Amino acid sequence: MHFDILGPLKVTTDQRDYTPSAAKTRQVLALLLLRSGQTLSLDSIVEELWGENPPRSAVTTSQTYIYQLRKAFAGQSWGDSDSQVISTVSPGYVLRTEGSRIDVREFERLVAEGQTLLSLGQATQSVEALNRALALWRGPALSNVDKGPLLGAYVAHLEERRIAALELRVSAEMERGNHRGVIADLRKLVAAHPYNEWFHSQLIAALNMAGRRVEALQAYQTIRLLLSEELGLDPSPDLQRIHHEVLSGSVEMSSRAVGVGSHA
Incomplete structure (x- = not known):
C-alpha cells in the first residue's frame, strides 16, 4: 500500500485508490499516518477534529470514522492474516504500515543520504539524492485535508523540512561549482521565500562567482531594502559580510557564504 502525504493525501495499491472521500475521515487517516506505528489516543482525534469545544457525540463519531477506515481497508493486512491495518490499542488506535511505502519516509531517507554524501x-x-527527495513533493503537504492543531503543526514541520532540503541542495550545487546553473533556482527561491536571508546570500554569492558582480550588488540592495522598508531591520552580519566581499572584488567567497550551514 502506498501512502502519499507530500501533496494531496493519497492512498493506493496497484489496483485501487483507497483515499477517503469524506473530509473528516480523511483527516483522521492523516492523523493516524502522522503517528504510524504508534498509538494515537482517542483524545488526540477529538482534539484534532473539534479543538477545545467537542460535541457530546465526539467519541462516538470518532469511532465511526475509524470504522469507516477499517471498512475501506478491508482485505488489506500485514504480517499474520488476522492483523488489521488499524488496530485497537488502549487508549486509541495504531495504523500498521509494515511493508507500505510512505512518501515522507522516503523523503527523509533521501535527505539524510544527500547530507551524508555532501x-x-x-x-x-x-544533488542527485536531494533532487529525488524534492521530486516526491506534489504540492503543499496534505493539501486536501482539513487541519486542526495537530495536523497544522505537522504540516508546518514538513514545510520546514522541505526548505531545509532546498537549502542543502543549493549548498551541494555551490560546493560542486555549479554557480551559474543554480542562479535560476535561487531567483525562484528568493521570490517564494522573500525573508529567507540565507537564500538571498547564496544568490549574491552565486552571481558574484559567476562573474555577474553588478547583479550581485543589485541582489543585495533588493534584500536590504525589503528588510528595511517591511521590517525595519538591517541585513544579517553574514549578508553584510558577503556584500563587502563582492565590493572588494573577491570571487572566491568564503566557505561561510556557500557552505552547508545548519540543515539538520
Missing part, C-alpha cells in the same frame, strides 16, 4: 565531499551525488 559531508563526504560527494556533491554531485548529493
